[in-house]
Amino acid sequence: MAPEADQPEPDEPTPEEPTPEANAPVEPDPVAELLGQPPAAEPPAAEPPAAEPPVAEPLPPYGSPEAAAAAAAAAKPGLSTGAGIGIGAGIGCGAHVVALILMVATGFAGWGATFLGLTWPFILVALAAIVMLFFKKTRGIAIGVLIVAAAVWIVFLGPCIGLLGVA
Template identity: 55%
Template sequence: MSSTPDDPVDPSEPTGAPAPQPADPPVNPYANPYAAAPGQPQPGWQQPGQSQPYPGQGQPYPSQGQPYPGSHPAPGWQQHPGFPARKGLSFGARLGLGVAIGVVAHVVCLVLLFAIAAQFGLFAGLTPFILLAVASVVGMFFRVTRPWATGVLIIAAAAWLIVLGPCIALIYSIG
């Protein structure tokens, strides 16, 4: 029996062609398998208008739409009373001061080098540099003095590589 466009087709009657299957959505190889479903909040992120306590603190902080109060807080965000602002210089600032102290100390040691070497010889004149390096190494063992000692040791290494080592080699190559 042939059907014409005007004849209705009975859906229970087999047509000979397989029924079309719905296509699977394309798989994104870069998708996060742990991501929340669309429209759901990410786990661990704070939604605007909610308050969550700091870790270890029972008091919430006011949210202004940021997931975490980082280095650029939202307008109106205030410091939580349980976390006081850090006082003092940062590690980098203390390291820079240690470099400056190292430069000044090595200039003083250079003056002492000429004064001591004239009386007792070159190796005796190097003792201020050695004592300064030893004092800086001892300072590395203490958390309070570590940044300053690091700065002084940087200058000590540079002084030995650039000034003292080549000068000693030149002096002994001449004589």
């Protein structure tokens, strides 16, 4: 069915109806006047309408094979951040026990009379954890190690260095 020749298409305005854009007065742009630019020939275009959010598919019923397959596909490989932090806290505790043994050994060797002589093993553990922060795979573990490192510095090293008077 072709439209008849005597009826205009619905998108075009009829000659009797003026278009709203043609009769609207164009207001001068005050910024353009200050900058000495000529007024714009066309008014700025209206913004397109906002896109609607995507509609999520409904989940399959609980306990169905489809639900198990969807959960397996959505699971990320590797450890979660919480598990990594817990593992890192355990590694940090072990590393600081080793650092304590190295600190005592350094003191008995005669090099432990300075601040750096007492703290170099603990600084080494913290620097290793800081390097681990740069890699996404070891970031959670590094956070756990650094939490333990902060606790060791506050609870153990700070008071010990203060009591010994090492500067």
